[in-house]
Amino acid sequence: MTTKMPIVIQGAANADDVPGITALHPLAELRFASTTDTLRDMLPGAQALFGWDFRAESLQDAWHAADTLRWVHWSGAGVDAVLFPQLANSDVVLTNSRGIYDRAMAEYVLGTVIAFAKGFPETWSLQAARRWKHRFSDIIEGRCVLIVGVGSIGRAIATLLQSVGLGVSGIGRRARRDDEVFGTVHGIATLNEHLPMADYVVVVTPLTPATAGLFDAPQFRAMKSSAVFINVARGAVVNEAALIDALSRREIAAAGLDVFATEPLPVDSPLWSMPNVMISPHMSGDFHGYTQAVAELFIANFHRFLAGKPLRNVVDKGLGFVTA
Numbered sequence: 001m002t003t004k005m006p007i008v009i010q011g012a013a014n015a016d017d018v019p020g021i022t023a024l025h026p027l028a029e030l031r032f033a034s035t036t037d038t039l040r041d042m043l044p045g046a047q048a049l050f051g052w053d054f055r056a057e058s059l060q061d062a063w064h065a066a067d068t069l070r071w072v073h074w075s076g077a078g079v080d081a082v083l084f085p086q087l088a089n090s091d092v093v094l095t096n097s098r099g100i101y102d103r104a105m106a107e108y109v110l111g112t113v114i115a116f117a118k119g120f121p122e123t124w125s126l127q128a129a130r131r132w133k134h135r136f137s138d139i140i141e142g143r144c145v146l147i148v149g150v151g152s153i154g155r156a157i158a159t160l161l162q163s164v165g166l167g168v169s170g171i172g173r174r175a176r177r178d179d180e181v182f183g184t185v186h187g188i189a190t191l192n193e194h195l196p197m198a199d200y201v202v203v204v205t206p207l208t209p210a211t212a213g214l215f216d217a218p219q220f221r222a223m224k225s226s227a228v229f230i231n232v233a234r235g236a237v238v239n240e241a242a243l244i245d246a247l248s249r250r251e252i253a254a255a256g257l258d259v260f261a262t263e264p265l266p267v268d269s270p271l272w273s274m275p276n277v278m279i280s281p282h283m284s285g286d287f288h289g290y291t292q293a294v295a296e297l298f299i300a301n302f303h304r305f306l307a308g309k310p311l312r313n314v315v316d317k318g319l320g321f322v323t324a
Contacts, residue, residue: 008039010059012032013032020292023299024302027302040062044065059082066092069092074096074315077152079320083317083320093311096313096321098151101284105153108280144167148191149203149206168182171187188211191219199226206321215238225253227253228253257280258281
């Protein structure tokens with residue numbers, strides 16, 4: 001009789017929560033853990049963990065119970081919530097769901113660009129007030145976009161924006177030439193030099209110690225007063241108070257924000273009432289069917305794990321993202 005490999009599905013109460021996970025029943029002992037206490041009980045003896053709820057931080061609290069764990073797969077693209085010191089410094093392999101959210105986030109960014117160029121926020125406001133007010137709008141063709149973060153999501157954003165006539169440049173961890181998508185990628189140290197040229201600044205960099213607080217008052221002052229700031233990365237990449245100040249002073253024209261320092265965004269945040277701000281609840285990558293795509297990626301990786309093959313999307317835990 002073949003012994004099934006124990007795997008823990010963190011953040012799920014049962015198989016109904018994870019599309020298609022029952023396909024692993026012949027190979028795996030599925031242990032569901034929707035709470036921290038349950039996770040502590042389920043971890044002993046488990047060799048793999050599927051982080052289904054990628055916003056939860058319960059794994060750190062239960063980590064002491066992970067006595068045989070060899071692999072963690074995180075259902076998000078960003079892994080900042082799970083890179084606590086005990087995991088980061090362990091031999092446990094960490095993989096993520098890179099590639100799942102690329103197209104959805106690219107479309108979100110394009111939609112935000114178009115929304116501000118065409119004045120949709122004001123249109124909806126005027127419609128709600130039953131007011132007829134003719135205005136002019138902007139053409140996006142030929143406008144310049146600076147994408148901060150040139151991983152798979154940043155590349156998908158660049159490709160889609162280029163297809164509708166926007167000029168795109170990229171900021172990465174280090175400079176390089178002959179990039180297939182961006183041409184030249186500029187190093188992060190030169191960020192402030194490139195901000196003044198951008199009509200749209202899109203932030204999609206992973207949250208790491210190097211990027212926390214990356215956008216502060218000096219960066220907003222460096223931007224055009226007509227520029228639109230779009231953040232689909234993490235709230236902690238931005239000094240939110242400095243952003244609010246820059247928007248209030250009209251140092252920048254507008255902001256499309258999908259992520260925030262505190263989520264949900266507190267009801268007393270000034271951002272809610274700013275007419276030049278579009279707010280969405282950390283949903284830019286979430287599309288109908290994405291949970292099935294995430295589960296399929298994990299299942300495919302689990303078969304590789306069982307067979308001793310290299311896993312897809314292995315995270316460099318020192319850097320905080322996938323490098324290959």
